Amino acid sequence: MKYILVTGGVISGIGKGIIASSIGTILKSCGLRVTAIKIDPYINIDAGTFSPYEHGEVFVLNDGGEVDLDLGNYERFLDISLYKDNNITTGKIYQHVINKERHGDYLGKTVQVVPHITDAVQEWVMNQAKVPVDDDRKEPQICVIELGGTIGDIEGMPFVEAFRQFQFKAKRENFCNIHVSLVPQPNATGEQKTKPTQNSVRALRGLGLSPDLIVCRSAKPIEMAVKEKISMFCHVEPEQVIFIHDVSSTYRVPILLEEQGIIKYFKQRLNLPIDDQPSDLLMKWKKMADRYERLLKVCSIALVGKYTKLSDCYASVFKALEHSALAINHKLDLMYIDSTELERSTEAENSVKYHQAWHKLCKADGILVPGGFGIRGTEGKLQAISWARTKKKPFLGVCLGMQLAVVEFARNCLNWKDANSTEFDPDTKNPVVSSDFFFSLHMFCEHVSFVKKGQHISINLFFVVYSGKLYGDAMFVEERHRHRYEVNPELTHCFEEKGLKFVGHDTEGNRMEIIELENHPYFVGVQFHPEFSSRPMKPSPPYLGLLLAATGTLNAYLQRGCKLSP
16 A cells, blocks of 8 residues: 655645645556545544535535545545545544543553554554445555645644654655645745745654655746755755646646656656556546637526635535536536525615626526525525526526425415425425424434434435436436435425426435426426536536536437436
8 A cells, every 4th residue: 555645834725635636636547546535633523514614515425424525526536435434533533542542442541642643543544545435346556645734733733743653654665745835926026935835844844754745836837946946945856846836727737747747756756566657547637628728618607505705615516517517518607696695685785786696697597506504595595596497597406405496386386475494484384395204204214314413414325216307217316415304295296286396206205306397498406416426527417407408408418319417
């Protein structure tokens, strides 16, 4: 097993996740089996209870794990399926050690950060690195480990110490450290500054780790003189300094790394049995990156949500839309609309915001209402859904978006004016969406995990019985879920009589999974989260359908015998 540790300096959010994913992609293109681990130094057990504004979206894995969004990057880049134990947190490590102490495993010894916490980190990494993540179920050969935060953070110190020890346990030929740093360029001088990187590398060395590669992030391409200066002051060869400037697409990053000789370096440094040149896989990435940058046609999608101030809150949704747009040779123009700004209360308080939001919604080619929790902004989402239904505008509702589509249809087509979800109105006389059905149906399910705070439920893959056109000829599909409320199965016949068809459900026929509206170009809702399964070369069918309908090519696409399902 070869281990590649990716650390970061100067600032957080510098792009370690994309760098780690790109390195994994390059090594996989050389025929190696690659896995990935993300370490988050926070004390939370997992990301399940985070506000999206804290660390971005909560990514859901096949085993129901609620993890950091970087694991989504790993899965998309490497086309693998990770597990919740591929996301290590301080909370998990301390909980593991404390449970062992309570069990008496330490035989009365004083339990300390060194060696017990650091040993637990090393043991966890070695065990998880062996878990197969590819479809062939073979043991990985390379494990890319991303250490979250920045070098010098107090909460990350135990992990840095763990890897200081681990480099000797694994041996030099099996362990490599890549340090990602920032090269800022102040507007006042226009000069690229190397001092932050020098200080960051010095701090890393002071903690016992020496970088084998220094990846320098910058807004613009870095000059050769800067590279030589970093090489000299950071005690590495010029070939060990890699530049990654801001690019139009993350698909370009693996290409930039490969062009700077990273394959040859890894082959020598880790004694890898690979050729100096990448395989066809990386060539496909290059063609995809080239095609992305040459796109001329644009498709605009309005994302109506409540966490629109930070794009990472909907990272997987954006990527799923981007994958689908690329598949039909269109550039994506994603317009974020705060759903509260579509509500009548905003018109009274700030009419400019209200009309700007509606202008964006009206000019969009398609509308997407993603998942979420809580009542804030729901009336604005209902307004957007109603507009999409009545104006025949292509629409996709995901999780809460599907539930609100059902609520909107009940109010305006079935004339149930007080129809609602019990999440927002526990006393509604027409609970078309409720948590009661979920608990009665799934208390027995071994994959359901209950969390007291918020009482939400995380579920892993579930089979969905399908009878529509979205997934082609497939009778069953597997998708990831994360929800607590569901459509009332006792009322579905009322909706179907008016044209809202429930074409997907669970194997027992109780959980409503997919809706399609008759006599509409594309009005689809899904209870699951298809964005978590989307891949750059295998777009998600619901998202691909939305983009095709938004560009007016869905019917022609299907008439040619093409399928939305990959």
